[in-house]
Amino acid sequence: MTEAMWLIAAMMTALLSMGWLALSYESHWQQVFPKSASKPELKRLKAAGWAGLLVSAVCSLVADHPSMAVLVWVMLLALASMTIAMILSRRPTLLRMICPPFFVANA
């Protein structure tokens, strides 16, 4: 059960991080928000995205044997990126949920 919880955590953080990384690109930001983002905001999003990916890797390592965890993590990144790309192409405004105002002023 604990293993499943860690895997869910790894999946959720991967998804969240990929969302932040996507929003750190001006073109995707504009798909989601009416106002432009400032450069520091985009930088913050990028940093949060990379940090989140690290957290996701740690969750995978806690859940599984390292040899297995590395495979799980790499594949989770692929799934998360694809999910974010599909959200951006169909319902981009859904990504507003992952950008609370205290995190990005223009959100």
Next chain:
Amino acid sequence: MFNSLRMSMGWVHTWMGLVLGFVLMICFFFGALSVFDREIDRWAIPDTRFEPQPMPSFDEVLKPVFEQLKPHPLDMAATAERVIGPLPDPATMKLESVYAYTTHRDPVLRIGGEFGIPNQPKDPADDHLHVHGWATVNPTTGETLSSDALKIGSEWFYPMHFNLHLTWKMLGYWIVGLAALVMLAALVTGVIIHRKLFSEFFTFRPWKHVLRSSLDLHNITGVVALPFHFFFAFTALVIFASNVYLPLSYTMLKSLHDQHEQLEAERTGLPHDKSGVAAQMASVDAMVAEAKRRWAERDMPGEVGYLFIDHLGDENSYVSIYRAGSDRVALVGEGIHFKASTGEVIREQPPRSVVSSINEFLTGLHLQHFEHWMLRWLYVFGGLMGSICIATGFVLFVEKRKAKHAKACSQGSRIVDALAVTTVTGMVMAALGMLVANRLLPVDLVGKGQWEQNIFWSIWALAFLHAAWRSSPVAKARHNPAWRDQSLLIGMLSLAAVVLNWITTGDHLIKTVFTDTYWAVAGVDLSLLATSLIAFYAAAKLRAPVVEQKKTDTALNRNKQVNAYD
């Protein structure tokens, strides 16, 4: 020649990708299905729908089964061609070695053995002559399964992805190997020609023109799963490198290999040859218990994955017991070897060297016998990403050129499009048609498995004829309606397979999911339903260009008529 590196790489990517893309499509699609090959087996052979079993007792269950094992007629015929003189009567052949293999997903057990023969080989280098026998056993009863019951997942879809069922001179292995090599080249060239690898990492614009949106999808499915694509193409080559592609130890270095075999036997204490002195076998169950005790002592308790006995009935006979690698990437390991006549431990496999561990990891990550359901589904996702990447590559090729080809009255785009339809939707139809046939053909039909195989190839051939017949609009720079036709058929076949499974076995989804849960069959049924929904959705979407095209054609005709009156 080309003016820039990017253009040169673009040429390589396009043409090599196109030529071997048809093979890669087969590898990726059937590879994705192979992740759940055992589950597809359960769906196809309802008699085996029970819980996975650990390795059964050798002394009570397997020993009597091995005593009944006979040389397989297929291998008798194959061996007869390699030897001088007629082979002895199969009933008189003696078993020399046996094996049993199981995984955490197998309710049934694969067993086999080698029967010794006195014949000399036609080729003097062919020095390991045996006739093989094999069977699938129900470990709960000890009964063997009918060989007419084709395991569609593990004996048809799985080999299709690495040998295309072209076994003559191992041709299929070579074609797939070449395709894997080209895949690696396509990945490298793809990265070089991709202008905005990072900034378009999340970009998919389905509302844009088909050329743009299919390029987006091609890029995104190629890039997000790039590590998966790379490692699977690479490990595919690693797996077959030493025995198929570069079999140096069987050819140029044969004498060195033979000498190494002898030296290793001396080093490990596992006899290379028989002694010629007959001996009884001690209890194998006791050896299994000892092996499990030693694994538990090393803080890695586990079940037996592979059991092998060599030099049966001889003083030099030994029993090798390997732990199932369900909890790690490697397939099996931690082998413990016993002297068969006494049951004493001859050797405990030491920890692997770095090179051996890397090799085990690379092959294990591809063959994935581990018990990690999430990772298994992620592999299916990776395989489907590869399939979409290749399919959109075909679409791009045609969309880029069809107007030009139409002007030049060339059939190039039409041919590629027809082949693409055959390899993308036609292949899915063939796989689904096989499942439908499996449920419709009587269980006791002689050669049922062969019928299923014939139906698979026939549907695929018909899909090609249909695609070729319907593809004439492509030569006029229009859309091929065969994509929609075959999507509709996929939707119907998937639905039919689920309904037929219910009618012929009584295993409907309410039962397999809720009342008498059996995820192997439920998973296949749910995947079929999902396929059906996606196929109907795709068919509905593909209707739009056809309707638009008809409107355009009508408008054009009207204009022509008006012009004619003028």
